């Protein structure tokens with residue numbers, strides 16, 4: 001029987017690459033990111049190890065035209081069973097001081113690309129009554145922090161979007177599964193790109209491997225869990241914070257924000273728009 005296909009955005013490193021490694025034993029893959037050279041070498045590795053057929057698309061998903069081309073591919077893939085909307089990035093600096101272009105780019109990638117690719121995938125999957133979508137959000141969907149305004153807002157949106165889809169699919173009813181994956185601090189290139197010291201953000205017990213995050217997600221998918229928060233520490237944290245009245249929650253978040261000065265005041269010249 002022909003293998004089914006999993007599409008993964010942001011597969012050139014970190015959590016996306018870990019999803020590719022985890023799923024290549026059973027599925028063919030469609031890997032998407034800007035660094036096509038990275039995708040091609042991952043594809044060669046996975047084909048050799050698992051016999052998977054791995055296609056790669058070099059695309060900037062913050063661009064409308066490139067996202068549309070990927071959506072078309074996803075809509076037309078008859079063997080599609082899973083889309084992982086994982087591509088994403090963080091940014092530093094107060095919202096009003098940081099470059100607007102970078103904030104808009106984040107919204108286009110986390111929100112608009114997720115809208116478009118999810119629409120294409122569901123039009124494909126719902127009539128077949130099978131498969132799923134994993135939207136990689138973050139614990140930041142539940143926690144606000146100065147210096148991460150757009151990040152937390154877009155990740156909250158991803159979680160709310162996934163919850164809405166869950167209700168629609170359940171109402172059909174449909175066997176298509178949706179999941180908002182909400183990891184905490186995860187070893188990947190994410191914080192290297194931000195030039196933020198990991199040890200200054202959180203103790204080592206709060207850092208997880210991309211493999212552990214992916215294992216929790218796949219186990220959650222098997223159990224049809226809507227919200228997956230890998231790691232018990234994060235589940236406790238989110239459980240407590242989300243039960244607090246808004247004022248009390250913001251008071252705590254104000255304390256944690258003042259400890260995260262590396263985020264609030266951007267470190268390098270291109271992180272903050274020049275005053276001149």
Ligand SMILES: NC(=O)c1ccc[n+]([C@@H]2O[C@H](COP(=O)([O-])OP(=O)(O)OC[C@H]3O[C@@H](n4cnc5c(N)ncnc54)[C@H](OP(=O)(O)O)[C@@H]3O)[C@@H](O)[C@H]2O)c1
Nearest residue numbers: 010012013014015033034035061087088185186188189190
């Ligand atoms: N690491 C954490 O602590 C953490 C915690 C919670 C949630 N997350 C979320 O997890 C997801 C994966 O991040 P990660 O931790 O694995 O970081 P990462 O190693 O930096 O991976 C990010 C991936 O997104 C891709 N990407 C970024 N901008 C893109 C664009 N414009 N178009 C297409 N692809 C793009 C990157 O590929 P190219 O550069 O090749 O395009 C890369 O493959 C993100 O959505 C992030 O918000 C991470």
